[in-house]
Amino acid sequence: MNRIAFGKYIPTDSPLHRLDPRAKLAALVLLVVSVFVPVSWYCYIPLALTAFLAVRLSYLKLRFVARTLRPILFLMLFLFVVNALTLKRGEVIYEIGSFQLYSYAISFTLRIGARLFLMIVFTTCLTATTKPLDLNLAIEYILRPLGLLRFPVHEVAMMISIALRFIPTLSMEAGRIMNAQKSRGVDFEDGKLLEKASAILSLAIPLFTIAFERAYELADAMEARGYVPGERRTRYRKLRYCSGDLVLVLFSLLMLAAMILSRVLL
Amino acid sequence: MTVIVFPPFPYIIQGMSLIRVRDLSFRYDENTRSLEKISFDIEEGDYVTIVGRNGSGKSTLARLLVGLETPDEGTIEIDGKILSDDNLPEIRKRIGIVFQNPDNQFIGATVRDDIAFGLENRCFEPDVMKRKIEKYSRKVGLSQLLDKEPEALSGGQKQRVAIAGILAMHPDIIVFDEATSMLDPRGRETIKDIIDSLHQDRKLTIISITHDIEEVMNSDDCIVLYDGRVFDHGRPEKVFADADRVRSIGLDVSFIGKVKEAFRKYGIVLKSDTEDEMVGELWQYALRR
Amino acid sequence: MAIRFTKISYIYDADMPYFHNALKSVNLEIAEGRITALIGETGSGKSTLVQHLNALLVPHLGRIEILDHRIEAGKRNKGLKQLRRDVGLVFQFPEYQLFEATVLDDAAFGPMRFGYSKSEAKKRAADALISLGITKELFDRNPMELSGGQKRRVAIAGILASDPKIIVLDEPAAGLDPAGTKLLEELFVSLNRERGKTIIVVSHDNDMVYSCCDDTVLMANGSVVYHGDTLALFNDRTLIDENHLLVPRLVELKNRLQEKGFKVPSSVRTIDDLAREIAMECGS
Known part of the structure; x- marks a missing residue:
C-alpha cells in the first residue's frame, strides 16, 4: 500500500x-x-x-x-x-x-x-x-x-474532507485484511480465475463491512458533538x-x- | 461542628439527582431485548462505572443517555428535564461521549482541527476556538501534538484528543464507552489518570462503561447490568464482595479480591482492601503464628 | 529450532525522507513446543516481526528459517503456501477477516485454500469450531449475526482448522470481556500442553504473560533486548527498570511480601502458588 x-x-x-x-x-x-x-x-x-x-x-x-x-x-x-x-x-x-x-x-x-x-x-x-x-x-x-x-458547498466539502481523512485508515485496513487472508492461504497474485474471484471477495466483503461500521460510528461521533448537516457553523481554518x-x-x-x-x- | 439540616421537602432533595433513569426499555428489533425496565439515579460530581459482560446492554445504555437512540419506554431525566427530541440539542451541549474506537471518532485532519470540530458546530469565532484548543489540549497533555495527523498518533493520544474536544464544550457529564479497551497499558493509564483528575475537580459527572475491574474499584458507584437489567447497583467494594456471584454473570473480581479468595482457600481470612494493608495484615498474621 | 532469525532487518518507506527502521539485525531462535510471549511497547517492531513469520513481509537483509522453510532477503521465495499452513497467524481483531456466508464455510475456507478436499476441510473446521465452544446450531448462521466474542472464536477456529504446527496470536483477547479473555488464555495453553503446538503470543498484558508463558521475547526500538525465561525477566529489577516494564501485579505483591520478611520463592507463577507458599510459611 x-x-x-x-x-x-x-x-x-x-x-x-x-x-x-x-x-x-x-x-x-x-x-x-x-x-x-x-x-x-x-x-x-x-x-x-x-x-x-x-x-x-x-x-x-x-x-x-x-x-x-x-x-x-x-x-x-x-x-x-x-x-x-x-x-x-x-x-x-x-x-x-x-x-x-x-x-x-x-x-x-x-x-x-x-x-x-x-x-x-x-x-x-x-x-x-x-x-x-x-x-x-x-x-x-x-x-x-x-x-x-x-449547491451544498459546505456539505460537499465536509464529505471530501472526511473521505480524505479516512483514505489512509482504510488503506491500512485493506493491507491488514489482505495479510490476514494471505495467512489463510489466499493468493492475491496468481491462481485460477475462480480462486482469484474468491480472493477479491475475501478482501472486499470485510473491507465494506469495516467501512460501513466506521461510517456509522463516525456519524454517531459527529452527531454527539453537535453536527447537524445544513446548519450554520463557523470555520476554524x-x-x-x-x-x-x-x-x-x-x-x-x-x-x-x-x-x-x-x-x-x- | 456538624450541622444537620432536616430536609423539609424530601422529594425535592430526591429530585436533585443529576440523572434519573426510570423504567427504561429499548430493543433494536422484535427478537432481541437490549434493555428492560432499567432505573437508577446518578448524583452530580460522581464517578459511576457501568459493568456487565459483552451484550449485556451497556453500550445501548450509553447511546440512550447521549440521545443517539430513543427509548421505547421509560424516561431519562437530566437535571430535571426529560430527554426528548425537542430539547436534545440543548441537552447535548451538557453531555459528551468518548467512544471505544479511537480512529472512528477522529473527524478533523489534525489534532487542532478535531478539537475545533465541536466548537465549529457551536459557532464559536476562530480566535475563541484557538484559545480553547490551546487550553484544553494542555489539560490533556497534547500541546506539542496540535498539528499532528491521526495516523501519527497512538490510540491513547487519539482518545485524549477526543476528551479535549469534549472538555472544550464545557459539558456537565462525560460518558466513556469502553474508551480504554483498545489501548495499550500505557495509553490506558494516561486516560485513567485524566478521568481521575477530572473527577478530583468534582465539576463533572463521569459515567464510564468498562471491563477494567481496577477502574471500577476506583469509582464512587457501580451499576452492574446483566441480560438487559440492573443486576446490582452500589459501592464497588460491596458489589464485588462476593466473587462467586460476580463470576456467575461473566465478570471478574479485582486482583486484591482474587488474592483474598486464594488465601481463604488456605485458611487465611484477610480483611484489607489495599495491597499495603494486606502486606501488613499478613505479616501480623505470620507473627501471631 | 522451530524458528530461527539470522540478522533480519526491515525498513518501512525505505526511499522516503521519513523511512523507519523497524527491525535492526534481529537474531532470534524460538524452540519447538514452548509458549513464547512477544512483548514491547507499541512501535517496538513486534508486529513487523510477526508478519515475517508468514512471509507477509520479506526482510531487506538476513535469513529466516521456520521449520523446514527458508526465507531470504532479496530472493523470490517459494513455498509460501506451505509455510502459511504450518504457521497459523491470528491477527488482532481476527473477526474482521470473516466473509463467507456461514460460520462453517468460513472456518473451512483456510483448509480448502491449503488443499484439503471440501469434505475434509469441513470436518476439520467443525472439529476446530466445537473445540472453541461454537456449537453445531451456529454452523449455518451468518458470522455477522454472532456476538463479538463468538466471531473472534470462529475466526480463530478458521486458523486452527488447518492444523498449523506453530500458532501466532496477536493480542487475542483485545476488547473482550473478562470471561472471553479467560477462555482464550485457556485455549492457547491447552493447545500447547495437550497438542504440543508451539505458541507465540503478542501481548501487552504482563499479568497474563507472567502466568501463562514459558519464555518471553522483549523488543525495543526494532531489536530484541531480552529472550529467555519469563519468571527470570520479571524478577530482574535492572531489566525491568531499563525497559520500563510494567511489573505483573503478582510479582509486585510478592516483592513487597519479600521486603517485609516473607521467604516466598521467586518461582511463584499464580496467586494460588503465592497463597500456598505463605500459608506453608505460617504453618497452616
Whole structure:
C-alpha cells in the first residue's frame, strides 16, 4: 500500500509547503494549461525548468518523482505502438518489410509524453506539499459561488474532507485484511480465475463491512458533538495569502501568457 | 461542628439527582431485548462505572443517555428535564461521549482541527476556538501534538484528543464507552489518570462503561447490568464482595479480591482492601503464628 | 529450532525522507513446543516481526528459517503456501477477516485454500469450531449475526482448522470481556500442553504473560533486548527498570511480601502458588 506515490502528501517544511493552497491550486491550473499550449520544442525548455524548480522548492527526492512517473511509461509505450501503426506523416526513418516508421509518430509520442510528464510533476508538487485538508479548503473556496445556486458547498466539502481523512485508515485496513487472508492461504497474485474471484471477495466483503461500521460510528461521533448537516457553523481554518502566493500566481500567469504569445507569433 | 439540616421537602432533595433513569426499555428489533425496565439515579460530581459482560446492554445504555437512540419506554431525566427530541440539542451541549474506537471518532485532519470540530458546530469565532484548543489540549497533555495527523498518533493520544474536544464544550457529564479497551497499558493509564483528575475537580459527572475491574474499584458507584437489567447497583467494594456471584454473570473480581479468595482457600481470612494493608495484615498474621 | 532469525532487518518507506527502521539485525531462535510471549511497547517492531513469520513481509537483509522453510532477503521465495499452513497467524481483531456466508464455510475456507478436499476441510473446521465452544446450531448462521466474542472464536477456529504446527496470536483477547479473555488464555495453553503446538503470543498484558508463558521475547526500538525465561525477566529489577516494564501485579505483591520478611520463592507463577507458599510459611 505504501507503493502508491502519486497524490501522497509528504510532511516536510519546504517553501512550497508554506504557500496558500488556493494560490497553488490556481498556479497548477495555469501551468497545466500552459503545458498544452506550445507548438515549438523550445517552449518546453522554460516549462521543464519550472518543473525542476518546483521539485526543488518542494524538497522532493527525484526518486520519489520518478516513481510517480512510472505508470506513464507504459502508457507511452502503448501510445507509441498505436502511433507507429497509424501515423504516416513526415519522413520514413525505419523500414521493416511492409511496415514503415515515420518521424511524426516519434515526435508526436514524445510531445504527448512531455506534456503528461510535466502535468504529473506539477500535480505531484501540489499534492506533496499541500495537506488534503488545505486542498479541500481551497476547493471549497473556489466552489463558493455555486452556493448561490443552492449547491451544498459546505456539505460537499465536509464529505471530501472526511473521505480524505479516512483514505489512509482504510488503506491500512485493506493491507491488514489482505495479510490476514494471505495467512489463510489466499493468493492475491496468481491462481485460477475462480480462486482469484474468491480472493477479491475475501478482501472486499470485510473491507465494506469495516467501512460501513466506521461510517456509522463516525456519524454517531459527529452527531454527539453537535453536527447537524445544513446548519450554520463557523470555520476554524482561515486561509491567508502572503506575498509568495502573489509571486507564484503572477509567475504562472506570465508563463501562460508567454506560451500563448509563442503560439501566436511562431 | 456538624450541622444537620432536616430536609423539609424530601422529594425535592430526591429530585436533585443529576440523572434519573426510570423504567427504561429499548430493543433494536422484535427478537432481541437490549434493555428492560432499567432505573437508577446518578448524583452530580460522581464517578459511576457501568459493568456487565459483552451484550449485556451497556453500550445501548450509553447511546440512550447521549440521545443517539430513543427509548421505547421509560424516561431519562437530566437535571430535571426529560430527554426528548425537542430539547436534545440543548441537552447535548451538557453531555459528551468518548467512544471505544479511537480512529472512528477522529473527524478533523489534525489534532487542532478535531478539537475545533465541536466548537465549529457551536459557532464559536476562530480566535475563541484557538484559545480553547490551546487550553484544553494542555489539560490533556497534547500541546506539542496540535498539528499532528491521526495516523501519527497512538490510540491513547487519539482518545485524549477526543476528551479535549469534549472538555472544550464545557459539558456537565462525560460518558466513556469502553474508551480504554483498545489501548495499550500505557495509553490506558494516561486516560485513567485524566478521568481521575477530572473527577478530583468534582465539576463533572463521569459515567464510564468498562471491563477494567481496577477502574471500577476506583469509582464512587457501580451499576452492574446483566441480560438487559440492573443486576446490582452500589459501592464497588460491596458489589464485588462476593466473587462467586460476580463470576456467575461473566465478570471478574479485582486482583486484591482474587488474592483474598486464594488465601481463604488456605485458611487465611484477610480483611484489607489495599495491597499495603494486606502486606501488613499478613505479616501480623505470620507473627501471631 | 522451530524458528530461527539470522540478522533480519526491515525498513518501512525505505526511499522516503521519513523511512523507519523497524527491525535492526534481529537474531532470534524460538524452540519447538514452548509458549513464547512477544512483548514491547507499541512501535517496538513486534508486529513487523510477526508478519515475517508468514512471509507477509520479506526482510531487506538476513535469513529466516521456520521449520523446514527458508526465507531470504532479496530472493523470490517459494513455498509460501506451505509455510502459511504450518504457521497459523491470528491477527488482532481476527473477526474482521470473516466473509463467507456461514460460520462453517468460513472456518473451512483456510483448509480448502491449503488443499484439503471440501469434505475434509469441513470436518476439520467443525472439529476446530466445537473445540472453541461454537456449537453445531451456529454452523449455518451468518458470522455477522454472532456476538463479538463468538466471531473472534470462529475466526480463530478458521486458523486452527488447518492444523498449523506453530500458532501466532496477536493480542487475542483485545476488547473482550473478562470471561472471553479467560477462555482464550485457556485455549492457547491447552493447545500447547495437550497438542504440543508451539505458541507465540503478542501481548501487552504482563499479568497474563507472567502466568501463562514459558519464555518471553522483549523488543525495543526494532531489536530484541531480552529472550529467555519469563519468571527470570520479571524478577530482574535492572531489566525491568531499563525497559520500563510494567511489573505483573503478582510479582509486585510478592516483592513487597519479600521486603517485609516473607521467604516466598521467586518461582511463584499464580496467586494460588503465592497463597500456598505463605500459608506453608505460617504453618497452616
